[in-house]
Amino acid sequence: MLNNDPLLKHNILETIIDSAYEWIVVVDHEGIVQYMNKTYCEFLGENPREVIGKHVTNVIENTRMHKAVLQGKVEIADLQFIRGNYMIANRIPILHEGKVIGAVGTVIFRDTEQWKKMNSHIKALLHELDFYKKEWHEINGATYTLNDFIGISREAEKIKDRVKNIASGDLSVLIRGESGTGKELLAHSIHQLSERSAKPFIKINCGAVPEHLFESELFGYSEGAFTGAKRGGKPGKFQLADGGTLFLDEIGDLPQNMQIKLLRVLQEKEVEPVGSLNSQKVNVRVIAATNRPLEQLIENNKFREDLFYRINVLQIQIPPLRERKEDIWPLAESFIRSNCRETGKRIVKIDDDVKEAFLQYTWPGNTRELKNFVEAAIQLTQSDQISLDAFPDFLREKLKVHEAQKSLKDYVHETEKKVISSYLKKMDGDIKAVANALGIGKTNLYDKIKKYNI
Structure with missing residues (x-):
């Protein structure tokens, strides 16, 4: 019976490995070959029985199998020149109780021409898939989930x-x-x-x-x-x-x-x-x-x-959106991510006053209006953050309908931030020059820059 015959099991396993498409070699911790499947031996002109016990460098030219053992690092899809062809090889250390005791190497594509053919075949299939997906969407019509x-x-x-x-x-x-x-x-x-x-x-x-x-x-x-x-x-x-x-x-x-x-x-x-x-x-x-x-x-x-x-x-x-304000920021953030992917822009920060204005606004145009607001701000901002200044005048007026609720302190901070930002831009970020122009010390200026996230 198969379950009770170790030799038969060994022969079956060896047959499977020998007939595998990949070339396979196994070395011990000293780089000595312990196994090499038949197809790999045939390519190298080696006898499957005589190759056992040889150092891998004496069998495979330009090999890194012994280095994979010493370093214990996985190497995937590495180019290796053997017998006039570039091979695409993988090298994986074998671990036992935390120690590297050997390594197994495989060659997936036996030369770069095979890899190019496979790559071209996959690309052709992907193009065909894209064609059918496009045709399907045109027929089906449903694009949202x-x-x-x-x-x-x-x-x-x-x-x-x-x-x-x-x-x-x-x-x-x-x-x-x-x-x-x-x-x-x-x-x-x-x-x-x-x-x-x-x-x-x-x-x-x-x-x-x-x-x-x-x-x-x-x-x-x-x-x-x-x-x-x-x-x-x-x-x-x-x-x-x-x-x-x-x-x-x-x-x-x-x-x-x-x-x-x-x-x-x-x-x-x-x-x-x-x-x-x-x-x-x-x-x-x-x-x-x-x-x-x-x-x-x-x-x-x-x-x-x-x-x-x-x-x-x-x-x-x-x-309407005004009756579910918890959804405003998840929607806005989704629109920001989507627009950044499309335009290639990078937004890392949204000012708190923008968030507050969004929550106070009634959004008569609902989600569609919110999307238009976000796209306009991303298009007009000159930095990686969105502030109220990034919005067109007519949108900013809409968002500031509750501006009268601000305190005098809010107005002072807002004005101070705008003035410092303007001077920094005008003087190319020269802290000393800006501090002199505003009549304040450099340390004080640094504190304000940090406070206003300028």
């Missing part, structure tokens, strides 16, 4: 849990919230977490499509439906989203004549392209979003009540 919804507030956590709970299934979802709160981001997230994630995510802004084009945009048209129609017709958003998700953004702006047609599609699960006599079955989950008070629109006969109940099966309400 729930991880992109930044927030640590109780409200943000409840929204994330809500998304996870309703993502599965086919029920319609209505996402409500002010402009800039992240409604589209949540729509993407619901699709990504649903069983439809492998199918298309198609979106349409109901407020951006001209009314006379809306029907053909939603339901498509057949050939010859109207002057200028494409040959063969064109599928609408519902046909493109078949099997997946259709995101109707700003549904409160949907023209009234389209509301009844949309209701019919949602009820019958079929569309009739413009100019066609036949209906087409579609399997689409609808996610709608709005910043408008639909109930009030219903009272004013501007939105159909039956359509409201059809899309409002499941609902998510996103509170």
Whole structure:
């Protein structure tokens, strides 16, 4: 039996190692070869039995195996010239009870040409993967995930849990919230977490499509439906989203004549392209979003009540940023990191007065406005820190709406910091010259520079 035959086990292990793609050599603590697999011996022109007991330097030219033993250091992907070719070798010390007792060496690529071929092959595969990923994103359409919804507030956590709970299934979802709160981001997230994630995510802004084009945009048209129609017709958003998700953004702006047609599609699960006599079955989950008070629109006969109940099966309400101020700085820091990656800028510090101003501001534009503020500050700052001075005048005025609450001491410190910063810049950082110009001692100036983090 295999378990009871040590010799058989040894022969099997030796066969596996000898047939391995890598060349393998093992030396003891003195650099004496204890083992070398068959393929390595063949390359070196050595007899597998006679090589045992020789010093590794007498077997492998330019070897560092004996040095790996002495130094006890791991060497990975090292170039080594052997028999007219560069090899790519690894050397790993063997430890026992804290002492180096030997080393094992492997050659992964037997020459640099093999490595170049492998590298080119991998690059070709990566380019092919990138092509298919790009094609997939163009077809799928969903780019955001729930991880992109930044927030640590109780409200943000409840929204994330809500998304996870309703993502599965086919029920319609209505996402409500002010402009800039992240409604589209949540729509993407619901699709990504649903069983439809492998199918298309198609979106349409109901407020951006001209009314006379809306029907053909939603339901498509057949050939010859109207002057200028494409040959063969064109599928609408519902046909493109078949099997997946259709995101109707700003549904409160949907023209009234389209509301009844949309209701019919949602009820019958079929569309009739413009100019066609036949209906087409579609399997689409609808996610709608709005910043408008639909109930009030219903009272004013501007939105159909039956359509409201059809899309409002499941609902998510996103509170404005002013009602979840704990999320302001996590969001701002996320935008800073993202923008720095894109622009190559480096921001290491944000002044406390910026943080205070951000917390005091009401953010009528919500997350979108916060992102614009951050991007403007990073673009305009001349250093690696963001201060209120980095913001454009009109943004700074917005952020300083509570400036009257500052004390006289705050104003003095703020002015002092600006003056010292200005003189340092004007005098190229010459401390002595700045101190003389301001009429203070160098030690006092140093203290103020440290105090104001200049």
